Structure formats: C-alpha cells, structure tokens
Amino acid sequence: MYIKTLTVSEVSSYIKKIVDSDFILSNTLIKGEISNFKIHSSGHAYFSLKDDYGKINCIMFKSRTENLKFMPENGMSVVVKGKVSVYVKDGAYQIYCDEIKLEGLGELSEAFNKLKKRLESEGLFDSSHKKTIPKFPKKIGVITSPTGAAIRDIINVVKRRNKGVNITIYPALVQGVNAANDIIKGVNYFNKLEDIDVILISRGGGSIEELWSFNDEKLAYTIFHSKKPIVTAVGHETDFTIVDFVSDLRAPTPSAGAEILTFNLAEANEKIRNYKYTMDNYIKMYLQDKLNALDMYRKNLEHNSPMVLIANSYRYIDRMNEILNEKINNRIELEKQKLGKLNALLDAHNPLNILNRGYSIIEDENSNLITETKTLCNTKNIKITLKDGSSLFNIKHL
Structure with a gap:
C-alpha cells in the first residue's frame, strides 16, 4: 500500500479542513473561565478559556470586540459563541469568537475568595502577627525559579544597590501541582539557617492559574508560622495571591522586593558624606561661636580686671586732682582779682x-x-x- 509523504503544513491544512467541515465545531457555544486576557494594539482580543481539565486559546477580532457589552477580565466565567479551527502556522487549534456572554466569576476566583475570607477570619492577615523586616539584612534567602526572569531581576537589583548583601537561592517550582510543596520546603529550609535574615518568595507575572500555587492553604500556614520574616513579590503590581496577605510584607514586583530588602549602599554613603559635611560645618560654626564668646569674655575680663580697675582709678584720681587743682587755682585767681579790686578800692578810700x-x-x-x-x-x-x-x-x- 502506497503512503504519501506529507509536509508539516500539509498535515495542519488537512486537519483544518476536517475541523472546519464539522458542523458542531463550526458553530458552537463553549463555557469556561477566562485567563490571560489582553487586547492587542490592533484591537484583537487574545485570551484562554479553561476549566479543571483543559484550556483552549481564543481570539476575537476587532470587528467583534467592538460589539462587546462588557470588558472581559481574568477569572470571569463566560459562554463563548464561535467556531473551532486550526491555525496552520502553529498547528494548534483555537476558538474564533463571535460573542462573549458573562456567566459569573470563575471557580478559581470563587475558591480564592473563599480561602481568603476563611484565613482572614482566623487572623492570618492581622498586622499584629507581622514580623519586622530587617533594615540592613546581610543575607537574603530567595525562593523562586532559578531560570526565570524574576531571579535575574532580583540579582541585578541587589548587586546594584549593595554588593555586600549575599543571596542564597532555593530553586523551586513556581507553577504547577508541585509548586506549593516546593515553596514550603524552601521556607522550612531557610528557617533552619541561622545566618538568613529574611526570606523573599518571588516569581514573575502570569495568569490566575499560573499563580495558583501561591494560593495554597498549606503554604499560607507555613508562611504564617515562619520564624523568619517573609516578603512576597509574586506577579505584577495588580496581582494579589493568598501569600501576599499572610506574608509580613508584599512587594508589587520581584524587583521592588529586592529594592525593599537591599539597603542602598551608594545612597547611604552619599548621605554619610552629606552628614559629615554638615557636621563639619556645624562643628566649625559652633567652635567659631565659642571662640567669639571666649574672646568677648577675655575682653570683658581684661576690661573689668582689678589691675584695669586700679589703673582706671589712678587715672580717675589724677584727673580729679587736675580738676581740683584747676578749680583751686581758678578760685585763688578769682579771689586775688577780688582782693585786688578791694585793695584798690580801699586804697582809694584810705584816709x-x-x-x-x-x-x-x-x-x-x-x-x-x-x-x-x-x-x-x-x-x-x-x-x-x-x-x-x-x-x-x-x-x-x-
């Protein structure tokens, strides 16, 4: 029997023809939970539709997104109307959506809110249980994927801010069924090391299902009972997981977590130089003020010293003596003048x-x-x- 050899694109094209010719797949309603939703600059919407056992990529062209009555968000449970077809270039099937109708919040979001509410009622999120984050940690234990972008960002930030801070990495899965257990092992491992000052749990952004490992109940209790302070930096700024609420501090991104935990040595040295300059000027001004005051006291002491007072008294006495002699001489001269006048008058009347x-x-x-x-x-x-x-x-x- 002769079997024709097909190219990869021919296989994908053949499968596409089969799928496109199927009556059910060409016009169907599919229910699932939205994840990874984003609108491209072209106006097309790309997202995934998933349930507990599978996930299908979806695309909605701009001509259809303009007719949406609401803005789809991750975690929403929806019913999509469209057709299933094959994208030949990738050899993957996907749903080309015509309509999206809201059915309610997805099961993952409901499970998240239910666990969050229960743990909050148990006091795991109370600020009174939060441990103090050290201002100058010397050694940071990082739990994350050793190959992800998060660890590269963390290392770059730490080394840029302070080369004296050491990082110990515990390689762990950050998504999947075994990720939560891996992270729990990392927390327990760092709690046994005396030289670890603080623990950083981190990973980059992702969909709700990709971050679901950080919503694990056992992991939440492990973080709560940790003897060492724990900072979480999971996903992007808008992503919130259970570990973010139970940890001692949440950072919006892995880079931000590294910045929070790393004392900026360059800024500190600059502040020290500024403080030194300010202190030197203050000391100089203080000493100059004291020297001026001392000089003033010296002048006052010299002016009011006994020798100066005695000398001034002598000068005063001499002056008074001069004044007295001058007044006596003036009086004598005046009396002589009077006596001369009387003598002349007496002589004139002498019989x-x-x-x-x-x-x-x-x-x-x-x-x-x-x-x-x-x-x-x-x-x-x-x-x-x-x-x-x-x-x-x-x-x-x-």
Missing part, C-alpha cells in the same frame, strides 16, 4: 592817702577822731598824724 596832700588826723588820747573845735577845746592831750608819722601834744601846754 591816710589824704595826708599826702597836707591834711592831718587829730585824735584824742583814746584814738577817737576829733572833728569839731568844741571837742578839741575840751581835750587835754591830742595825737596829730601827718604823712610821715604821729606826735602827742598837750593842748593846755600849748
């Missing part, structure tokens, strides 16, 4: 000066002036004073 003009003074023996002839006749002895002297005379004898 003895009249004698120079030929006059004489007649007095009795008791030096009483005789100014009348009657008195002269009754006087026995008289004294006559002329300009060159006085003589006594007996009038009766004369």
